[in-house]
Amino acid sequence: MYRAVTQSIEVCAEPSYLPAQSEPESGHFVWAYQITITNNSPETVQLVSRYWHITDASGHVQEVRGEGVVGEQPVLKPGDSYSYTSGCPLSTPSGIMVGRYTMRGPRGAFFDIDIPAFSLDVPGAAMRLN
Incomplete structure (x- = not known):
């Protein structure tokens, strides 16, 4: 699990590879990730938007807002706490x-909180720093 805390708000991420939805021979790899956001601050807050910076093993960057x-x-x-699960496809076996x-x-x-960087790796493949 990956973790970041900003202004007493904790974000934890847990990725998992989805072999049943992936087609490695076609360059299609899919991961799910579960995010849990916990408000440890004394104030009520609302999540209004998201930004993702996704980099695959080839250095291709995708930004999602x-x-x-x-x-x-x-x-x-x-x-x-609030938890949700989403997914991410890549054309490489890691990313x-x-x-935020x-x-x-x-x-x-308005203020931004960090989502921790987390690695997407096919199990059993050589680990690669992206």
Whole structure:
């Protein structure tokens, strides 16, 4: 599991390779990743948008921006956690994802929290630094 904490908000990421959805012979590799966001701050916050920077083993970069996550903009009260699962296809057997969420605080101010960098690697393949 990968972990980052920004302004007392913890983001944990856990990737897993999906062999049943991948076709290595065609250069199609798919991972799922579970994200858990825990609000350890004394304030209620809302996740309003996301940004992902995804790099495959060839150095190809894809940037993804959008409102919320999986169609939601969750509100987290102090002590609340929110989890979701999403996926990422790559054309190489390894890559890396990193990003940030934009949050809205209790007085309407926006701030960013870090999503930890996490590695996408086909099990059993040689580890490669991306």
